[in-house]
Amino acid sequence: MTSSFRRVAVLGLGLIGGSLLHALRLTSAEVVGYDVDPSTAAAVSASGFSVAASDAEAVAGADLVVLAMPLPDVEAALRSVAPHLPATAVLTDVGTLKRPVLDAVRAIAPGTAFVGGHPLAGVEDTGWAAADPLLFRDAPWALVLEDDTPLDAWLRLAELVCDLGARPVPTSAAEQDAAVARVIGLPHVLAEALALTGLAGGPLGLSLAAGSYRSGSRVARTRPALVATWCDDNPALVTALDDAIARLVRARDELAADGSVLELATAGHDARIHWEQRRFDPVELPADREHLRAHGAGGGWVTAVLRTEGGVRMLGMRPVDA
Amino acid sequence: MTSSFRRVAVLGLGLIGGSLLHALRLTSAEVVGYDVDPSTAAAVSASGFSVAASDAEAVAGADLVVLAMPLPDVEAALRSVAPHLPATAVLTDVGTLKRPVLDAVRAIAPGTAFVGGHPLAGVEDTGWAAADPLLFRDAPWALVLEDDTPLDAWLRLAELVCDLGARPVPTSAAEQDAAVARVIGLPHVLAEALALTGLAGGPLGLSLAAGSYRSGSRVARTRPALVATWCDDNPALVTALDDAIARLVRARDELAADGSVLELATAGHDARIHWEQRRFDPVELPADREHLRAHGAGGGWVTAVLRTEGGVRMLGMRPVDA
Numbered sequence: 037m038t039s040s041f042r043r044v045a046v047l048g049l050g051l052i053g054g055s056l057l058h059a060l061r062l063t064s065a066e067v068v069g070y071d072v073d074p075s076t077a078a079a080v081s082a083s084g085f086s087v088a089a090s091d092a093e094a095v096a097g098a099d100l101v102v103l104a105m106p107l108p109d110v111e112a113a114l115r116s117v118a119p120h121l122p123a124t125a126v127l128t129d130v131g132t133l134k135r136p137v138l139d140a141v142r143a144i145a146p147g148t149a150f151v152g153g154h155p156l157a158g159v160e161d162t163g164w165a166a167a168d169p170l171l172f173r174d175a176p177w178a179l180v181l182e183d184d185t186p187l188d189a190w191l192r193l194a195e196l197v198c199d200l201g202a203r204p205v206p207t208s209a210a211e212q213d214a215a216v217a218r219v220i221g222l223p224h225v226l227a228e229a230l231a232l233t234g235l236a237g238g239p240l241g242l243s244l245a246a247g248s249y250r251s252g253s254r255v256a257r258t259r260p261a262l263v264a265t266w267c268d269d270n271p272a273l274v275t276a277l278d279d280a281i282a283r284l285v286r287a288r289d290e291l292a293a294d295g296s297v298l299e300l301a302t303a304g305h306d307a308r309i310h311w312e313q314r315r316f317d318p319v320e321l322p323a324d325r326e327h328l329r330a331h332g333a334g335g336g337w338v339t340a341v342l343r344t345e346g347g348v349r350m351l352g353m354r355p356v357d358a
Numbered sequence: 359m360t361s362s363f364r365r366v367a368v369l370g371l372g373l374i375g376g377s378l379l380h381a382l383r384l385t386s387a388e389v390v391g392y393d394v395d396p397s398t399a400a401a402v403s404a405s406g407f408s409v410a411a412s413d414a415e416a417v418a419g420a421d422l423v424v425l426a427m428p429l430p431d432v433e434a435a436l437r438s439v440a441p442h443l444p445a446t447a448v449l450t451d452v453g454t455l456k457r458p459v460l461d462a463v464r465a466i467a468p469g470t471a472f473v474g475g476h477p478l479a480g481v482e483d484t485g486w487a488a489a490d491p492l493l494f495r496d497a498p499w500a501l502v503l504e505d506d507t508p509l510d511a512w513l514r515l516a517e518l519v520c521d522l523g524a525r526p527v528p529t530s531a532a533e534q535d536a537a538v539a540r541v542i543g544l545p546h547v548l549a550e551a552l553a554l555t556g557l558a559g560g561p562l563g564l565s566l567a568a569g570s571y572r573s574g575s576r577v578a579r580t581r582p583a584l585v586a587t588w589c590d591d592n593p594a595l596v597t598a599l600d601d602a603i604a605r606l607v608r609a610r611d612e613l614a615a616d617g618s619v620l621e622l623a624t625a626g627h628d629a630r631i632h633w634e635q636r637r638f639d640p641v642e643l644p645a646d647r648e649h650l651r652a653h654g655a656g657g658g659w660v661t662a663v664l665r666t667e668g669g670v671r672m673l674g675m676r677p678v679d680a
Binding site: 333 | 476478479480497498500527533534536538539540541542544545546547548550551552553557558560561562563564565566567568569571573574575576577578579580581582583585586590592595596598599600601602603605607613614616618619620622623624625626627631632634636654655656657658677
């Protein structure tokens with residue numbers, strides 16, 4: 037794969053940053069990593085990767101800089117690296133929420149060509165040891181395209197994301213955070229509540245707990261501090277919780293009145309099956325900001341960014357019913 | 359395996375009844391099945407099992423009769439078969455809720471040696487085609503021991519359940535239904551609400567939905583009518599929903615006040631890990647009603663019912679911290 041980026045700096049070498057390091061090695065780009073934790077840096081270096089001694093050294097000469105540290109550390113990392121960012125570098129990140137990072141970049145490094153990113157890839161394990169060059173294969177990867185995002189930087193990053201086997205999803209920071217509230221924040225909060233409510237019933241329930249409790253509380257296994265970074269500071273999660281709570285209260289009242297959950301179960305079943313059975317058609321996409329955002333909002337993604345003599349040609353997939 | 363039952367009739371040959379037919383063939387008991395659906399009966403018969411032409415024929419001479427039809431059909435089946443039940447037969451069932459069946463038996467077939475049962479086994483597939491002789495291996499199997507349950511019948515059934523590789527859990531109908539509300543009913547209602555709330559956010563969310571939405575809404579794939587039989591008519595589910603809703607409202611209010619889900623996530627994480635990491639010690643159990651119920655309420659189960667010259671000797675497992 038020939039990347040349009042010549043030198044990529046990855047700051048933060050946990051699961052996502054580490055996997056990026058692995059995956060980028062398969063492209064034409066020169067790749068250098070950096071981690072504030074010396075033992076992580078040593079482990080990455082021992083695996084044969086180029087690891088810089090400082091963030092300033094890592095980003096020197098880079099035309100793409102990836103902020104891949106945990107969200108709570110992004111602001112400090114940004115302050116540290118901002119004075120050293122090459123003027124022509126594209127900056128991106130990999131965090132779950134896009135609004136806080138966008139705000140931080142606008143405040144700390146205004147004028148930087150910043151394209152917020154969020155690969156929807158993750159496993160239960162974390163850290164460099166779990167890094168996997170195939171982690172991003174077929175994973176959706178939200179790429180934020182605001183009114184002031186440089187379109188060329190966005191297209192170059194989308195091209196790289198396609199090269200990694202992932203699916204760039206054009207969106208705005210607000211739209212992506214609202215979507216993430218419903219499909220990441222909410223399932224985590226529900227899982228935590230289920231795990232606790234199950235435990236509160238005492239040991240008999242825990243010994244009868246089977247498949248539905250197991251899958252429903254699975255993501256409560258996630259490190260609590262991580263869950264907090266995915267949920268906190270996202271107003272859309274309050275809306276999503278209000279929506280879910282209202283549905284649960286209706287079911288509760290129905291049962292209390294000797295009614296049935298059948299209506300909820302039928303609607304829920306249809307929703308889940310609808311999600312599973314979505315089908316997609318290929319589509320040609322103009323490299324146009326509004327068109328791309330509408331494509332992402334409609335459930336579509338980019339499959340290829342092709343540079344031809346006539347300009348940029350893009351291909352994508354979109355839901356059949358959109 | 360030498361069963362204390364000589365002839366077992368299984369009425370209803372879906373996933374659970376069919377799996378029982380398979381598993382019982384590995385014991386010394388003679389086994390006969392029956393299903394109201396002629397095509398199911400024909401399929402079972404074609405697989406080499408003995409299938410009766412009527413419920414009356416199936417239970418003739420049986421010393422164990424298993425009601426394995428869906429819960430909504432149990433009452434009619436009981437009315438149909440009650441006049442034909444041998445006086446010495448033990449009657450059991452395999453439904454998720456124990457109170458409704460106990461009430462039905464007391465009303466329709468009073469005086470029958472009834473021991474309600476609930477194997478916590480199940481897969482996403484249903485029906486005879488999914489039947490599996492190993493379905494019950496290591497599965498908890500609630501066995502109801504009320505004040506008026508004949509202890510000898512209970513012990514014989516517990517022995518058979520052990521022979522099937524499952525784990526008899528002594529409990530009362532009320533306690534088992536309360537436990538099931540928290541670890542079966544609640545996870546299903548939460549999964550339905552999650553599936554719907556995710557869908558309500560539109561196609562962008564559905565395209566970004568990944569592992570947590572997938573596992574959190576997994577059991578929304580279950581046939582809605584089945585979910586209703588597990589949830590409806592169980593007052594304890596209203597209590598469990600109140601508990602879960604209160605936790606969600608607290609998290610919602612915390613987030614709305616710019617707070618964090620960290621406290622909930624930490625408690626939920628600890629609850630899930632506690633459940634996963636429970637350890638058990640072997641224990642000798644007296645064949646005593648109160649002792650057995652306390653053993654089940656404490657998270658224990660029976661591993662063996664041994665008939666010796668000195669009487670019945672029982673072994674079990676109980677949580678280390680109980």
